[in-house]
Amino acid sequence: xxxxxxxxxxxxxxxxxxxxxxxxxxxxxxxxxxxxxxxxxxxxxxxxxxxxxxxxxxxxxxxxxxxxxxxxxxxxxxxxxxxxxxxxxxxxxxxxxxxxxxxxxxxxxxxxxxxxxxxxxxxxxxxxxxxxxxxxxxxxxxxxxxxxxxxxxxxxxxxxxxxxxxxxxxx
Amino acid sequence: xxxxxxxxxxxxxxxxxxxxxxxxxxxxxxxxxxxxxxxxxxxxxxxxxxxxxxxxxxxxxxxxxxxxxxxxxxxxxxxxxxxxxxxxxxxxxxxxxxxxxxxxxxxxxxxxxxxxxxxxxxxxxxxxxxxxxxxxxxxxxxxxxxxxxxxxxxxxxxxxxxxxxxxxxxx
Numbered sequence: 001x002x003x004x005x006x007x008x009x010x011x012x013x014x015x016x017x018x019x020x021x022x023x024x025x026x027x028x029x030x031x032x033x034x035x036x037x038x039x040x041x042x043x044x045x046x047x048x049x050x051x052x053x054x055x056x057x058x059x060x061x062x063x064x065x066x067x068x069x070x071x072x073x074x075x076x077x078x079x080x081x082x083x084x085x086x087x088x089x090x091x092x093x094x095x096x097x098x099x100x101x102x103x104x105x106x107x108x109x110x111x112x113x114x115x116x117x118x119x120x121x122x123x124x125x126x127x128x129x130x131x132x133x134x135x136x137x138x139x140x141x142x143x144x145x146x147x148x149x150x151x152x153x154x155x156x157x158x159x160x161x162x163x164x165x166x167x168x169x170x171x
Numbered sequence: 172x173x174x175x176x177x178x179x180x181x182x183x184x185x186x187x188x189x190x191x192x193x194x195x196x197x198x199x200x201x202x203x204x205x206x207x208x209x210x211x212x213x214x215x216x217x218x219x220x221x222x223x224x225x226x227x228x229x230x231x232x233x234x235x236x237x238x239x240x241x242x243x244x245x246x247x248x249x250x251x252x253x254x255x256x257x258x259x260x261x262x263x264x265x266x267x268x269x270x271x272x273x274x275x276x277x278x279x280x281x282x283x284x285x286x287x288x289x290x291x292x293x294x295x296x297x298x299x300x301x302x303x304x305x306x307x308x309x310x311x312x313x314x315x316x317x318x319x320x321x322x323x324x325x326x327x328x329x330x331x332x333x334x335x336x337x338x339x340x341x342x
Contacts, residue, residue, distance in 0.1 A: 008255075010255040010256060014252070014255070022256060024256070027245040028222065028244035028246055028278060033239070033244055033245055034239065034242060054232075057228030057249075060229075060231040060232050060235070061225075061231050061235040061245065061247070064236055065235055067204065068205065068236050073200055074232065075195075076195060084179075084191045085193060
């Protein structure tokens with residue numbers, strides 16, 4: 001199954017000049033959704049991890065299933081002000097704009113191995129910031145998994161020191 | 172397993188007077204996370220549905236796994252401005268504040284049966300707005316599932332015409 005056939009391309013979203021890769025058309029198609037998860041799980045299961053961490057909010061859709069299937073805990077990395085207990089924060093630039101991410105201080109114990117999952121690899125800023133949050137807590141990032149990779153933005157370069165995998169690649 | 176033991180109570184979050192039920196402590200505990208999902212799936216599998224719809228963003232964590240396990244499509248209901256294609260919108264009041272939700276017009280086909288999932292039932296405003304969005308598209312809401320229900324806020328009354336289930340109940 002060619003998963004890219006289920007991705008919808010939307011020009012000029014969220015701002016002019018950006019060609020947005022819309023995964024909702026894949027998610028709503030039961031066979032494409034299942035195939036995407038199964039392909040992602042095949043990659044995830046190569047790694048032995050203690051936790052799966054996910055970047056809010058589309059990352060949750062894929063990461064929670066992978067955490068469940070690996071039978072490990074799920075860690076949400078969230079936008080500022082959403083996590084209720086003590087957090088650490090990290091600012092980062094993204095394809096369009098600047099943002100900040102937070103993780104609970106008690107989310108990951110020192111020495112734990114973590115798989116990081118998000119829907120899309122663009123410049124890699126979001127994933128790099130997330131990986132740093134995990135490392136600041138003493139965790140190690142075993143691999144970073146994406147549904148989609150926009151190769152032209154060279155996110156893999158920024159994430160050079162990590163094992164990075166993606167299911168669908170756009171030049 | 173008593174799932175409520177894995178929920179952390181945080182006073183005065185996000186605003187003074189609110190006792191926040193923090194699910195991140197459950198999510199990160201692999202056995203509690205698995206048990207919560209398996210209990211939710213047991214309820215979900217009583218219904219025959221075409222789609223699972225989830226409310227951004229914590230709803231995604233539970234709903235995507237249920238959609239995957241039921242082998243049906245996953246529909247995200249999102250905060251304004253996030254969905255890239257044509258949408259319909261619905262305003263609603265929540266426990267603290269007012270908000271708006273959107274769904275893609277092509278998310279659900281007329282006559283499709285939908286299971287709606289979110290993490291928390293408070294006043295029910297978010298779920299009621301989401302159910303209305305599904306119905307406006309011609310779908311039927313077979314049931315609404317929550318991890319946590321805050322009984323004192325009487326959300327079940329507002330959702331009176333739906334089948335509503337929750338795993339953990341607080342008075």
